[in-house]
Amino acid sequence: MSIExxxxxxxxxxxxxxxxxxxxxxxxSGMAADMAGDRAMFRVAWGKAMMWIFLLSDTFIFxxxxxxxxxxxxxxxxxWPNPSEVFALTIAGTHLPLILIxxxxxxLITSSGTMAMAVNYAYRRDRRKCAMLMxxxxxxxxxFVSMQAFEWSKLIAxxxxxxxxxxxxxxxxxxxxxxxxxxxxxxxAGVIYLLVVARRxxxxxxxxxxxxxxxxxxxxxxxxxxxxxxxxxxxFYLW
Amino acid sequence: xxxxSIEIGHPSGSTAHEAxxxxxxxxxxxxxxxxxxxxxxxxxxxxxxxxxxYMVDLFQIHGVLRWGLILALMMAKAALIVAVxxxxxxxxxxxxCVVVIPPLALLVLAGMxxxxxxxxxxxxTLYFR
Numbered sequence: 001m002s003i004e005x006x007x008x009x010x011x012x013x014x015x016x017x018x019x020x021x022x023x024x025x026x027x028x029s030g031m032a033a034d035m036a037g038d039r040a041m042f043r044v045a046w047g048k049a050m051m052w053i054f055l056l057s058d059t060f061i062f063x064x065x066x067x068x069x070x071x072x073x074x075x076x077x078x079x080w081p082n083p084s085e086v087f088a089l090t091i092a093g094t095h096l097p098l099i100l101i102x103x104x105x106x107x108l109i110t111s112s113g114t115m116a117m118a119v120n121y122a123y124r125r126d127r128r129k130c131a132m133l134m135x136x137x138x139x140x141x142x143x144f145v146s147m148q149a150f151e152w153s154k155l156i157a158x159x160x161x162x163x164x165x166x167x168x169x170x171x172x173x174x175x176x177x178x179x180x181x182x183x184x185x186x187x188x189a190g191v192i193y194l195l196v197v198a199r200r201x202x203x204x205x206x207x208x209x210x211x212x213x214x215x216x217x218x219x220x221x222x223x224x225x226x227x228x229x230x231x232x233x234x235x236f237y238l239w
Numbered sequence: 240x241x242x243x244s245i246e247i248g249h250p251s252g253s254t255a256h257e258a259x260x261x262x263x264x265x266x267x268x269x270x271x272x273x274x275x276x277x278x279x280x281x282x283x284x285x286x287x288x289x290x291x292x293y294m295v296d297l298f299q300i301h302g303v304l305r306w307g308l309i310l311a312l313m314m315a316k317a318a319l320i321v322a323v324x325x326x327x328x329x330x331x332x333x334x335x336c337v338v339v340i341p342p343l344a345l346l347v348l349a350g351m352x353x354x355x356x357x358x359x360x361x362x363x364t365l366y367f368r
Contacts, residue, residue: 030333044334049334052334053337056342059342060345063345063349066349067349070356074359075356075357105289105293109286113281120273220325223321223324230317231317234309235313
């Protein structure tokens with residue numbers, strides 16, 4: 001990856017070759033000017049535009065997963081397992097519905113918060129705080145994946161399989177493992193991504209190139225992982 | 240390219256950013272220079288909204304009210320994450336449109352699949368019980 005090595009100065013002049021760029025305002029007229037003619041459309045770092053487009057394609061992957069889940073759930077003639085009971089835990093003698101999922105949600109939201117602050121510190125050129133916050137974000141992500149592994153083991157021990165389960169509709173297992181498994185894979189990949197970038201931030205690699213965009217780009221990916229969980233939490237666990 | 244200046248007390252409103260864009264200063268000045276308090280506020284709000292959606296389940300609210308609450312809280316959280324954490328509300332309309340409009344196709348797909356799944360359900364109850 002040479003995203004961070006690329007000097008920004010080389011691409012900046014090429015991005016505004018037209019005199020129209022200076023007259024382009026915000027809003028609709030600005031959008032029309034941005035789209036007009038043979039020129040760069042997005043006035044952001046190319047890595048950031050590409051990350052947004054990748055996230056858009058990922059939106060469609062998760063969107064179709066959730067639509068597929070909705071379809072089999074509507075069409076199921078058997079009773080769909082009640083997630084409130086399936087994911088309940090008994091802690092210290094108290095029966096709590098969905099408690100693990102709620103904790104996982106809070107962990108992921110917290111990790112999004114630390115990531116947003118890491119981006120902020122990156123642009124303030126505070127390398128140490130930025131790297132520390134990114135490490136904290138990765139730690140929260142690892143905690144999330146561990147809790148998910150616990151949840152998977154518990155359900156597998158209870159006999160939930162992709163082709164059937166003792167609680168109700170056979171489609172439940174396939175939807176559960178597919179959707180949460182794909183999301184967990186994204187979180188795991190994000191943890192690795194964040195650790196790699198954090199290590200480079202601490203080593204001063206972006207100080208030399210003078211370009212901290214990569215932290216914001218990694219942040220976009222991480223917030224997206226949190227965003228997807230919002231939809232999974234609402235549509236799969238709460239519905 | 241010069242080092243972007245650091246303004247700690249930079250207003251979080253969009254007007255200053257838009258003005259910077261209009262002045263043709265390019266993307267470099269659009270870097271994230273918001274006070275940290277903004278992130279804590281959004282963080283707290285996301286916590287609160289998540290707690291609300293958990294309570295929907297805890298208090299066993301059922302029917303249309305449950306579905307409405309779940310969807311409303313979900314959309315509120317998603318909007319906060321995308322707008323503030325992903326910084327989209329301070330981006331140019333071009334990028335906002337590219338991110339926000341295509342997923343609407345997913346709503347069309349979901350709408351068609353509701354009709355289709357209802358039909359499959361009806362067929363199953365009629366012929367395969």
